[in-house]
Amino acid sequence: MILGFASLGHLGADFLQQFEELPNKPWKCNLCLTFYIAIFPAMYTYGMQGILIAAIASIVSETIYRFLV
DSSP: OHHHHHHHHHHHHHHHTTOTTSOSTTTTOHHHHHHHHHHHHHHHHHTTHHHHHHHHHHHHHHHHHHHHO
16 A cells, blocks of 8 residues: 555656646655645545555655656
8 A cells, every 4th residue: 555655646746747837845746745645545544544654655655756766
């Protein structure tokens, strides 16, 4: 689940980089976008532990970005 959210956030941030009119945060930042994508499904599934899962997914997404670019 964490790797799935991290990958989805990374792909979403890369896709949204092409739109100039969108603000940088939270739409073009891997860390921010992954957190906002993951927070609601993770909290629905795991309760308050979903916040931790969303935070870990955000860090993993940023790590993927750093190592691939």
